Amino acid sequence: MAVRPVVITGNPVLHRPAARVGAFDDELRRLVEDMYETMDAAHGVGLAAPQIGVGLRIFTYAFQNDDDVPARGVLVNPVLTLGKISQDAPDPDEESEGCLSVPGYSWPLKRAEWVRVTGFDVEGRPLDFEATGWFARVMQHEYDHLDGKLYVDRLNDKWGRRARKAVKAEGWTADGSSWLPGVDEDPFGH
Structure with missing residues (x-):
């Protein structure tokens, strides 16, 4: 098991659909263990395989919930059926997301x-x-990663402009940026 670098938004693997997992084998189990280690070291509530540079349809999560679902798990080749999404403006205090990428x-x-x-x-x-x-x-959020989308790709015009400006200012528009959870400074201040 190992913590892997988390790739940042300019990496192409984050912007293309991930491939279905074909084999449930030891290689998959090792990858999932590395994903758990990386997610935990990053203090994340989820991590998709593309975020560590692996273009496969897998994500891990760690989130206490009231839905009678284990608080920690992995989904391989998931499919989501969504309820209705309100067209109201998002609430910055109640609906803000972050992303390890x-x-x-x-x-x-x-x-x-x-x-x-x-x-x-x-x-x-x-x-x-x-x-x-x-x-x-x-x-x-994690499922979007499997379809080659980051949450910043879904922001409304106002917030999307701010996100694009920040990504450009950080120099993250091209491939090559990553951070290593547990080693590099925690960008979220955990």
Whole structure:
């Protein structure tokens, strides 16, 4: 098990759809263990394989929830069914997200308050559950990574302009930037 570098927004793997996992084997189990180690070292609530440079449809999560779902898990080849997303402006105090691949920043984004999640665990056993509230937000955020989208790609015009300006100012528009959780300074101040 090892902590892996988290790639930052300019990396192409973050902007293309990830491939389905075909084999539930020891290599997959090692990758998932590395993802847990990296997520924990980063103090994250989720981590998608593309965020560590691996273009596969996998994400881990660690989030206490009221949905009768384990607080820690992995989803392989997940599918999400979304509830309705309000068209109201997002609330900066209540709906701001951050991302390990846009480290140190957060911006408000509307998300569905309910999702149904299906997929598989690391052993290939089927999973099927519903998530609500912030847990639903975590599922949507990580799932977006598997489709080559970052949450900043979904921001409204006002917040999207601010995000693009920050990404440009940080020099993250090109490939080559990453940070190593547990070694580099924590960009979120944990």
